Amino acid sequence: MDMSERRKTTGSVSDRLNLEIGHVIIKKSSQPGSSLVYSPGFGPSDGGDTLVRSSDDVRFMVRFPVLESSFPRLLGNPPGPPSIIVPIDFPYSSDVLLLILKFISNQPFQPRRNECTNSFVTDCFEAADRYKLFSLTAWLRSQLVLSDSAIYLGIGAISAYGLCSMYQFRPEKQQAFRNCIGQINLEDESAVDTISRKCPNYQSALELVGRLARRSMIIAQVFSSFHIYPLDSRSSYWDKHHPAVYNDLTCKACRSETIFQVPSWLTFWAHRAKKELLMTPGGDCDHVFRVEFLGRRWTGFEIFGAEDEVREAGRLDDEYNMCQDCLKRNLLDNPSFWEDWAAVVQSELKEKLADEF
Incomplete structure (x- = not known):
């Protein structure tokens, strides 16, 4: 039926509603097993005067003024009069239409988690753009x-990144990248398959893998370079703007040995800091560069707290037998010097990682 035929529809809303209900009854009786399916809250008895049909053949009775004010492009140009007989076809699923109608009607519209597939969210964006x-x-x-x-x-962080990349949502894309940090083990052979499955756009998937790999490489490089700036505070790059000095961070006994090895406090901190940053966005890792992190145990005990002998022995093995004199020096005697040094390491990471920090 064309637009001119649709415009001939007359009668009050109640008359047309009765006619529609009669039509449903006739269809049910003439075609056993078939029925018209209405979305809950948008049925013939819910006060709507305009029929909208989704691509999966679910019907919605909607108030014409709501469509006219908030969803005008669905009505066409020029819009026809309200009709409960001739449906307006909506080219997406009933789930998408329900979300839109609840949104424009200021009703609770948070979709159920199990409905939020990649295709559903993509259709929501397409429909929002189309109309x-x-x-x-x-x-x-x-x-x-x-x-x-x-x-x-x-949909998860990876799919969210793919959608943000596809639609060029730049602020959200950066946040989506942050959400992907720690979600993927790039050492796993199936990592690329996982990303490509969740991020169907090949270019977006490749970009995400590249960004995550670059981030991991830079972090590993910085925290493995014990004998160069910024980890080595004896480096010639340190100047008057960076007051932390090597003698303030390392005890006398360890200073005499560092020609052959790295101070134990430095390897201990760098190992833990690297693990934390590989799994967590840099913006959430300020605690790594606070002196308390140096003295925090994985078990949650304070470094000088009471501990049974078995646990103590295991901790010392796991924590590289860190020198307790160096630890006391940094935690109790010169915490501000240590944090000055750590702040420069943090700045170096921010500069090298940029948007990947």
């Missing part, structure tokens, strides 16, 4: 990177 629903697009963008949103929990 110029800019506020919906803005909301969807925000949900891609909120760690507790149904959309983020449904």
